[in-house]
């Protein structure tokens with residue numbers, strides 16, 4: 001059986017590693033040296049578990065969706081990450097890393113954000129522990145996610161609008177990494193399963209609570225721990241990594257990654273890094289990246305700010321390469337339709353990111369007894385202006 005966990009050099013097969021400037025070497029080395037020991041310590045485990053429970057509101061429910069199940073002819077469950085404090089799975093990782101940062105003696109936290117969910121989660125945990133917080137966000141995203149920008153400011157964070165490049169997530173990461181290079185005393189609280197080792201593994205471990213809970217909840221509700229499918233959307237890959245983590249070695253569980261197909265993968269306006277990308281290095285690790293004919297990183301596109309990223313975490317590139325996972329895409333239109341469908345069949349308005357995962361349902365063929373878990377990574381409040389515009393509400 002293949003090993004889907006990171007090796008000691010930070011690789012998943014050919015993907016991963018730590019391609020970083022010398023200025024960051026000491027920081028990254030220190031983090032690499034200490035993260036497992038800290039995460040495994042009784043003190044961390046106890047504090048992390050208590051905050052997940054009493055602050056974030058975990059465990060998040062696993063809801064059997066009867067009307068969605070009837071429509072697609074399977075036993076469909078929704079993992080309700082949208083019910084967490086701040087409205088998405090991002091809080092799991094933010095709580096874990098803020099405890100890690102405190103343990104390592106850091107007092108200034110920096111982070112990137114796309115849709116603003118990671119920025120809000122980071123600003124939230126910084127407020128909780130009284131730490132200084134600076135969030136880098138593409139100017140385009142500042143515009144299209146105004147509610148989350150306001151939330152970050154309300155929480156006391158400084159929001160830096162990034163105007164370089166396409167002024168979206170990739171550019172925000174570039175500027176945040178640049179700041180870190182010149183201020184290595186800050187802690188970079190990375191929001192997805194991307195970046196140099198050990199971030200992809202660190203984030204996957206902190207998000208793995210999602211699949212840990214799914215196993216327990218399925219055992220209670222279905223009498224078996226293993227579903228037939230786990231479906232998640234892929235931006236950088238943190239909610240998917242968390243939803244897959246405790247099923248990676250269970251070959252009977254089909255793992256489905258859904259990428260943002262934007263206006264369609266026959267053109268260039270999409271963010272489907274696995275489906276249309278090639279191997280390369282971006283933001284410190286080797287993975288599948290969208291490049292143009294000149295070998296420059298291509299400007300990605302998605303209706304969803306959280307999926308609008310030209311790369312993918314190295315674990316996901318490896319799962320796809322080895323055939324462990326199934327990779328699908330959902331266009332803007334398919335995601336919008338899925339968002340409206342979930343709203344009107346189950347009374348749950350999903351984030352436009354999560355709607356991409358739901359858009360996998362009509363693309364798959366199920367048997368009636370099969371158990372399908374869709375990770376609903378976030379709630380749709382932040383996307384109401386988009387839904388309003390698209391549906392003419």
Ligand SMILES: *Cc1c(COP(=O)(O)O)cnc(C)c1O
Nearest residue numbers: 117235236237238239353377378
């Ligand atoms: C950030 C975000 C995503 C995409 O990021 P991943 O790291 O791929 O999970 C998906 N859904 C929501 C609600 C988000 O906020």
